[in-house]
Amino acid sequence: DTGVSQDPRHKITKRGQNVTxxxxxxxxxxxxxxxxxxxxxGPEFLTYFQNExxxxxxxxxxxxxxAERPKxxxxxxxxxxxxxxxSAMYLCASSPLTSGTNNEQFFGPGTRLTVx
Amino acid sequence: xxxxxxxxxxxxxxxxxxxxxxSHNNIATNDYITWYQQFPSQGPRFIIQGYKTKxxxxxxxxxxxxxxxxSTLSLPRVSLSDTAVYYCLVGGDGGSQGNLIFxxxxxxxxxx
Numbered sequence: 001d002t003g004v005s006q007d008p009r010h011k012i013t014k015r016g017q018n019v020t021x022x023x024x025x026x027x028x029x030x031x032x033x034x035x036x037x038x039x040x041x042g043p044e045f046l047t048y049f050q051n052e053x054x055x056x057x058x059x060x061x062x063x064x065x066x067a068e069r070p071k072x073x074x075x076x077x078x079x080x081x082x083x084x085x086x087s088a089m090y091l092c093a094s095s096p097l098t099s100g101t102n103n104e105q106f107f108g109p110g111t112r113l114t115v116x
Numbered sequence: 117x118x119x120x121x122x123x124x125x126x127x128x129x130x131x132x133x134x135x136x137x138x139s140h141n142n143i144a145t146n147d148y149i150t151w152y153q154q155f156p157s158q159g160p161r162f163i164i165q166g167y168k169t170k171x172x173x174x175x176x177x178x179x180x181x182x183x184x185x186x187s188t189l190s191l192p193r194v195s196l197s198d199t200a201v202y203y204c205l206v207g208g209d210g211g212s213q214g215n216l217i218f219x220x221x222x223x224x225x226x227x228x
Contacts, residue, residue: 004159033216042203042218043160091159103150103207103216107159 002026004108006092012114013082020078021111025094032075033105034067035091043091049075050097082115089113120204125223134191136222138204141185149180149187152203154221160203164189191224199226 005024013019025032030051035043046065048056051072064082069075079086089112093105121139128134140149148167152160164171166178166187177190191198201221 040220042201042221043216044218045216089157093159103148103165103205104162105216107161110157110159112157 004092004094004106006090006108006111008111009109010112010114012116014116015084016081018078018080019082019113020076021090021092021113023075023077023092023094023108025074025092026106028096029094029106030072030097031095031105032069033093033095034075034077035093037089037091037110038087046077046090079113082113084115087113087115120206120219122202122204122219122222124220125225127225127227128194129227130195131193134194134198134224134226136189136191136202136204136224137186138189139186140204140206143184143206147184147206149178149184150205150207150216151176151178151189152205152216152218154201154203160218163202194224194226196226196228198224200224 004026007022011019032049034046036046037043045058046061047054047067049069052069064080067075067077077090089110091107091110093107095105148165150165151163153163154160164173164176164178166180168180168184171178179188201223203218203221205216
């Protein structure tokens with residue numbers, strides 16, 4: 001399967017701990033996105049990379065959140081000093097730089113975070 | 117990015133055709149209309165995209181009137197496996213703008 005993969009699929013942590021999630025996009029996809037989704041809501045954009053460059057960050061993204069894509073391939077999302085409000089599904093998506101279809105992003109299965 | 121409005125939920129029965137309408141009164145000239153499907157505990161999946169008139173693929177059809185202020189996703193002969201949340205999105209190239217704007221979507225329940 002050459003789709004977007006995310007690890008871990010589930011994470012339970014205690015408030016105040018740091019957590020890190022990994023996303024492996026589809027090979028050769030230059031663009032990588034992180035979203036957060038809470039129950040009953042649609043995914044909410046967090047940040048976006050084109051190759052290794054982080055081009056956009058949501059204003060909603062707390063400074064406790066940081067994302068990297070050091071070699072333009074996989075990406076990590078770290079949350080420091082987690083809070084209960086951080087509990088959500090964290091989704092990663094990727095897309096090629098040029099596509100015959102606009103707005104088509106390929107999503108991974110997500111990482112479900114529970115902060116106790 | 118234009119705001120979209122769609123029903124919170126819809127019910128249907130197996131074998132029926134389902135039409136989900138989305139309003140996007142403030143759509144811009146260069147905006148595309150895109151629909152995603154999401155099953156529980158999975159990421160969204162692209163279904164179909166259009167700019168005007170009608171688009172059809174193996175999964176669905178998308179009808180867009182001339183004024184482009186609304187669009188209708190049509191799912192022919194739904195089955196139980198079509199039970200999911202369907203999101204209508206409006207925007208330009210999601211890649212170049214960096215993100216997609218999702219609303220709450222329409223929760224479709226297909227009953228036997």
